[in-house]
Amino acid sequence: xxxxxxxxxxxxxxxxxxxxxxxxxxxxxxxxxxxxxxxxxxxxxxxxxxxxxxxxxxxxxxxxxxxxxxxxxxxxxxxxxxxxxxxxxxxxxxxxxxxxxxxxxxxxxxxxxxxxxxxxxxxxxxxxxxxxxxxxxxxxxxxxxxxxxxxxxxxxxxxxxxxxxxxxxxxxxxxxxxxxxxxxxxxxxxxxxxxxxxxxxxxxxxxxxxxxxxxxxxxxxxxxxxxxxxxxxxxxxxxxxxxxxxxxxxxx
Amino acid sequence: xxxxxxxxxxxxxxxxxxxxxxxxxxxxxxxxxxxxxxxxxxxxxxxxxxxxxxxxxxxxxxxxxxxxxxxxxxxxxxxxxxxxxxxxxxxxxxxxxxxxxxxxxxxxxxxxxxxxxxxx
Numbered sequence: 558x559x560x561x562x563x564x565x566x567x568x569x570x571x572x573x574x575x576x577x578x579x580x581x582x583x584x585x586x587x588x589x590x591x592x593x594x595x596x597x598x599x600x601x602x603x604x605x606x607x608x609x610x611x612x613x614x615x616x617x618x619x620x621x622x623x624x625x626x627x628x629x630x631x632x633x634x635x636x637x638x639x640x641x642x643x644x645x646x647x648x649x650x651x652x653x654x655x656x657x658x659x660x661x662x663x664x665x666x667x668x669x670x671x672x673x674x675x676x677x678x679x680x681x682x683x684x685x686x687x688x689x690x691x692x693x694x695x696x697x698x699x700x701x702x703x704x705x706x707x708x709x710x711x712x713x714x715x716x717x718x719x720x721x722x723x724x725x726x727x728x729x730x731x732x733x734x735x736x737x738x739x740x741x742x743x744x745x746x747x748x749x750x751x752x753x754x755x756x757x758x759x760x761x762x763x764x765x766x767x768x769x770x771x772x773x774x775x776x777x778x779x780x781x782x783x784x785x786x787x788x789x790x791x792x793x794x795x796x797x798x799x800x801x802x803x804x805x806x807x808x809x
Numbered sequence: 810x811x812x813x814x815x816x817x818x819x820x821x822x823x824x825x826x827x828x829x830x831x832x833x834x835x836x837x838x839x840x841x842x843x844x845x846x847x848x849x850x851x852x853x854x855x856x857x858x859x860x861x862x863x864x865x866x867x868x869x870x871x872x873x874x875x876x877x878x879x880x881x882x883x884x885x886x887x888x889x890x891x892x893x894x895x896x897x898x899x900x901x902x903x904x905x906x907x908x909x910x911x912x913x914x915x916x917x918x919x920x921x922x923x924x925x926x927x928x929x
Contacts (some may be wrong), residue, residue, distance in 0.1 A: 646904035700888035755813075764816035790820060797817035 564589040566640060567647035568598055570610065573658050574794050578612035580658070582649070595635040595643075595650060596624050599662075612662035618775055621709030625718070626662050627651040629706050632715035632775045633730070653718040669714060672730045676738035681749025707740035707785050709778040716772035728761040732772035732782030735763060739785035742792075751808070758796065763789045819889055819912070825887025833879050872927045875890035879917035 565586045573580035585606055587598045596614055615621040617636045624635045629649050640648070653678045656664035680694070716732035717723045723731050730738075738757050740746045757763055766786045773783040800807050810895070826847035866872050902910075 563838045725896065725899050758813060760814045760816060762814075764814040764820070767897050769897065790817075794817040794824075797813075797815075798821075 566598070566644070568602065569647050569649040569660075570599075570602070570661070571649075571651040572661055573584065574609075574660055584647075589640055589644065591641055593640045595626070595628055595633070595638040595640065595648065598640065598648070599635060599650070610662075611660045620711060622713030625653050625713045625715050627654060627718065632718040634713060634715070634777050637777055638698070653714055655717050655723045656714070657718070657721065664714075666714070668727065669712075669717065669731070672734045673712070673737070674737060676730065676741075676753055677749060677756075678734070678737040678741055679750055680741065680744060680747045683748040684748075686766050696745055700745040703745070704740045704743035707736045707743070707780055707782075710736055710740075710780050710782075711778055713777065715775045715777065716780075719775040720770035721769050721771070722765050722767055726761065726765055729765045730756065730762050732766075732786070733780075735766075736780055736782035736785040739789050742789070754796075758793050763793055766790075819885075819908075820891075822882065823886045823889035824884035825885070829879050830883040830886055834883065877919075877923050877926045880922045881915075884915040884918045884922075885912065888912050 566589045568585045568587050569582045570585060572583045575769070585602045587601055590597070594617075597618055599610065599612055599614075603612075612624070612626070612635075614624040614636065617624070619634055619637050625632060626635050627633075627650070628635065628638045629643060630651075630721050632653060635650070650662065652658050652662045656666070656668075659665050710733050712733060714733065718734055720729075722729045726730060735757065738753050742750050742753060761788050766783075768783060768787065770783040773781045776782065867876075888911040892907050895907060895911075900907075
């Protein structure tokens with residue numbers, strides 16, 4: 558489809574390169590297409606205007622979780638943010654907040670990876686069969702339904718950008734990793750609750766969460782990390798009082 | 810357990826206060842405030858007739874104790890929410906100062922409520 562006069566959208570894109578003293582915003586004019594998302598516009602900029610623009614993306618269909626950015630100040634998957642929602646513009650694209658910036662829209666994910674690993678988000682068995690499957694572990698649909706919602710996380714980290722606690726605490730394990738911890742703790746095949754306990758039940762685990770709920774509001778996969786953390790707080794509180802009042806019932 | 814948090818103490822009282830506040834306070838506001846102001850016979854009658862109404866109910870010590878508990882738990886709930894909101898708003902104060910200031914205020918308020926309920 559072609560129109561006589563093409564509608565243009567102004568993009569204000571956060572730019573930073575490691576050898577620059579400070580970040581800046583660069584303005585690009587992008588033709589408006591009703592069926593374009595912000596990621597299409599970024600690809601257009603990179604292909605036709607400025608090849609130095611750096612950002613992560615892969616699947617462009619809300620599965621890989623790599624294209625998250627702040628779009629007009631709100632954490633979004635750029636592949637799911639239609640230009641039509643932001644017309645007439647301008648559209649400001651910035652890297653996800655609460656992360657250090659490596660270059661342009663690319664953030665450093667090392668801190669998150671360490672936190673993710675710390676909650677051991679995999680099936681742990683008392684029989685030690687973590688790395689070698691010794692038999693099938695059967696599960697009923699009802700048992701699967703208990704944790705299914707929390708297993709939909711794609712690690713896009715929009716929840717960390719939305720989280721007020723992550724904005725002031727580097728140590729806070731954060732919504733996605735805590736939701737995954739809860740996902741495995743609720744899995745009938747898993748026996749690793751004890752091994753995750755120390756990490757989850759410290760201040761920097763579930764207890765720093767102030768239950769603002771923005772993590773669940775921005776989640777593109779409807780995981781509800783805030784709900785997962787609240788569930789974990791309930792079991793954590795019961796565990797705390799049990800240890801305090803009936804220590805003989807607790808395994809050492 | 811190393812590094813174990815004592816936050817469950819505050820959180821569980823906060824949780825109780827939240828449930829209690831959500832369940833009882835709207836009803837109390839509705840009955841004593843809106844219902845009375847709107848002149849509903851059932852409510853104004855209860856307020857007016859001291860011997861059968863709310864006034865008489867308040868003469869029972871257990872009723873006063875329950876009322877005091879509701880208000881005390883609701884104040885701890887508010888204190889906890891204010892404490893965490895201040896942290897979220899990047900108010901840089903030592904954690905102990907925030908704890909003493911917020912729950913201390915709730916404790917003082919609860920003590921005042923207890924005194925009022927005991928004396929009047």
